[in-house]
Amino acid sequence: MIITKNQEEIELMRESALIVSKTLGMLAKEIKPGVTTLELDKKAEEFIRDHKAIPGFLGLYDFPNTLCVSPNAQVVHGVPNKKPLQEGEIISVDCGAIKNGFYGDHAYTFAVGEVSNDIKKLLEVTKESLYKGIKQFKLGNRVGDVGFAIQKHAEKHGYGVVRELVGHGLGKKMHEDPEMPNYGKRGRGKKFIDGMVVAIEPMINMGSKRIKQLPDGWTILTSDGLPSAHFEHDVALVNGKPELLSTFHYIYEALGITSNEEDEFRVSSTN
Template identity: 65%
Template sequence: MIKYKTREEIELIRESAIIVSKTLGLMASKIKPGITPLQLDAWAEEFIRDQGAVPGFLGLYDYPNAIITSVNEQVVHGIPTDRPLEEGDIVGVDIGALKNGYYGDHAYTFEVGEVEPKTKKLLEVTKECLDLGIAQVKKGNRMGDLSYAIQNHAESNGYGVVRELVGHGLGKDMHESPEVPNFGKRGRGPMFREGLVIAIEPMINMGTRNVKQLADGWTIVTADKKPSAHFEHNVAVIDGKAEVLSTFDYVDQELSKAKA
């Protein structure tokens, strides 16, 4: 059952999403070789609480931390550890925030120092997949149009598209209907209607699309141990077209400062 949102509800989701956006900006300012994911977790939790929100993932399905940190071949759901990040790593940081009864939830995959050109390309293409998916969110289109756009772009670049994990509706619950697959056929699935709010999150692997779960019960890794990238935005259908409620602007500002 899809729960379509009022304008007022969408604004509350946007507020939570922007808290996540700002937290991801904080992560961008902190991530460098030698920093541990557990340090990022502590900084993120403090920041989220300072915004009058609570970490959306902490305790959700008994998850033990405030944020998710997925390093290199970890696709998603990586639990923060005390292993320092190293030059050339990538780390996907997925963050949720709950404020005024509504969730925000989005993610960014960061480079740690200088990464290999082929890894950089994986991140670029995955972010392009996200943008292409968002572009399909409009009146008259269906979920399959979004799913196909992501799959087609990833596979045309030689990458694997994870099947076992998908995006989702977003609102008073972190995970609502409908599912938002990153693979599919045009013209299939639910129609995009006014008030729909979804989290679109391509999970794209450098090699095989196949994944497996580690013994911790959470961490998903690529079957061939090649890197995986993950970017996520929260998107609402307003006046028949996509409006992105989250933003990477805070991340971009921090990354620009680092390059200056």
């Protein structure tokens, strides 16, 4: 069952989403060669608690940490550890926070130092596919329209779209209806209605779409060992149009990047 939110609840969800956005922005300055993902995890937990919120992933389904950190061929759900990051790697950082009883949940894939042109392209196309999906999250469309847009863009560049892991509705629970696959057929699936809030999150592999799981019971990685990228936004359907609750603004501010990619989906200030 889809649980719609009123405008007051959407504003509360924006607060939760922006705490995650600010956490990722803080981490953007810390992600560099030699840093361990366990160090990043500790900083994230402290930052979230300092902002009077609760880490959304810590203990969820018995997950042991605040962040899911997934470098290189890891797709999602990587567990923080003491291995230092290395120049030329990429790392997906997925983070959640609870404030006012609502979840925020989004992710960004960071480059560690300088990365190859092939990896830059993977990151660029995956992020582009995210926004192509968000654009289809509008009144009158269905779940399949979002998935189709993401899949078409990623596969046009020869990339694999992960099937087993999907985006989802978001609210007082981390995972609500509907599931939001990153593949699909136009006009299929549940119809979008005002007040829906979803997490749209393409997981795109440089090679095969196939994945496998490590014995830790969490970490998902590509079956062929090629890199994977992951970007995620929280989006509300307001007056028939998609409105971003999360933002990459704080990441871009930390990294000195100028971008207007969010402008068409942004109504309120990110301050």
